[in-house]
Amino acid sequence: MMKENPSAGSPASKPRVGLFVTCLVDLFRPTVGFAAVKLLEDAGCVVEVPTAQSCCGQPAYNSGDRAAARALARQLIAAFEPFDYVVAPSGSCGGMIKHHYPHLFDDDPAWQARAERLSAKTFELVSFLTDVLGVEQVEARYTGVVTYHDSCSGLRELRIKHQPRRLLASVEGLSLREMEEAEVCCGFGGTFCVKYPELSNRMVGEKAARIVASGADTLLAGDMGCLLNMAGKLQREGATVRVRHVAEVLAGMTDAPAIGEPG
């Protein structure tokens, strides 16, 4: 059974969560969005999806276009201010809002204050469930041996390491087998993978080899960018490893074909 948030007794006291869908989930993998909604609702949250959202601005920020990054940050801050929490099924987009938004407005105290307030209530999905809502287990089944890739931003900006593993341990039928160097970058890196495709390919090639060597039949991670990258490489190399976002497994929503699988 899922542990309910103690304060989630009546609808009035239920935390109101704004789901930041993220570009890649919206475009490539809506199942992850619905899995996030289910996990949050099961944990006693009221989930809303503001329509005035697009991208967190990270591609612009990391490409040196600070003005565009600020414009997108202002848009997101305004859209999500009314909520108790902002949750994203991504450590990368979550880290952008939580860590980088306040720095974007170093010379703009009014917006910086708003960015800081938003930062304080923004979380990546899985760590929000465990660290904020106190969820210790989920009600889900998945038959398979999974290995978990620690996405860089989640791991190093948000310190997400044990949270997904703890929840995965409660999934019936699932066993976790760690790959070597689970904490090493998969080579996605946003625009890096198209600016330096050969380097990116080397990195994801090594990652794919580690995944296959683990003997797991399923690869999980918490970020769509890394997942698309690793799935694309594994499939190009003919590996049979299935690739899913961790939220799909935790929510028990694994009916849809895995990432990059026919269907």
Add this chain to the structure above:
Amino acid sequence: MHPTSQTFKANASAALHDAALQRALKNLKSGFPGKRAAAIAKLPEFDALRDAGRDLKNHVLEHLDFYLERFEAQVTAQGGQVHWARDAAEANRIVLDICRAVEARTVTKGKSMVSEEIGLNDFLAANGIEPIETDLGEYIIQLRHEHPSHIIAPAIHLNRDQVADAFHAHHGQYGFTERNENPRALMSEARQVLRQRFLNADVGITGANFCVAETGTTVIVTNEGNGDLTQILPRVHIVLASIEKIAPTLEDVSTFLRLLSRSATGQEITVYTTFSSGPRRPEDVDGPEQFHVVLLDNGRSGMLGGEFQDMLRCIRCSACLNHCPVYGAIGGHAYGWVYPGPMGSVLTPQLIGVDIAGALPNASTFCGRCEDVCPMRIPLPAMMRHWREREFERHLSPAGFRFGLRAWAFFAQRPKLYQSITRIAARVLRWLGGRNGRIKSLPLAHGWTAWRDLPTPQGQTFQQQWAARQEKRS
């Protein structure tokens, strides 16, 4: 050294296809990171020490003028001499003048990245003075006419057989006619050749890991002992140091040392830690007659007070190189100048220009491992991002990329429009993938599909499906 950072992409590609280099890089990845982790696991206060190191260096940088003058005064009081060099040319000229004053013919050298930065070896050789590198790795690459590929392990890109070849090609003149492959034998061969060179040298040049303001002492850390022979045997000892190497007191040096060796090689302390305070005193049994310190600025003072000041905290431990997946894939030479890896990607654009070295801060996934392991807590990814900002402001990034970014940002600032485009993209990509669930080749995304498949979208976007669900609910 003539920079080749402008062709970083081609350099990197060549490195990826260099089988010997790739073999050597495997050793690097399996070596340093594990040793560092083991050393740090044994020191519970390591993170507190990192804070102390960061704060200490920040303090030094805030008061750098004071400490530099203090250092100079102390060196002078001990009979040494401090020379101020604004740039590489001035530093080279100062060293040459000192060498000429004592009619030096050969100069032995301890490992010094500042010496690489100013291109001292070529300059001395062009002026009739023979420089001899005495650090084993530096010696090997000098024989091969190469530059260091790593800031503490300069020959890490080489394998044993390449070292054997280099020795075999050059050591015949010293009576070593057989090609040795055994590492111990190779080391012994180098030791015998270098021994005589140490004894014959007129001037010894070393770098400095730290310059102690309180005592006018320079400090080097080594594992081979070559640094000591370099600075004790010749009549003249010249120390090359950049201005940020200041530590206020000897006590502070111990803080840095505890961070440095563990972060670098995983040692608690290096085999030799050598403190040099002025020339030989009358009661000393050995030591140089002259003690010179050349303090190099070369663009560093321009980093003070700006967004790159934090980079001046760097103590050159190489942990960021050793943990960088990009460095690990291509090694140091591909970066095209003296300082490779994450620290080089921040420092090089400052020292030789972002127009020349702009590719370096772009060649990072921002995975953050460098910052995570940096003993001085330097925010390396943030500073690489600052360089990208400078590049973007100066319109140095490729026009096509800028246009694409602009177009994307235009739509992203209009969520409704953005969502309709996403809807179309989802349908088009889905259609292109057919029943396979993935796309094998997509001309506009060749960088992706040349090496990997592109998984296709599931169909309708999340926003589309969510809107439909909300309608049904209401």
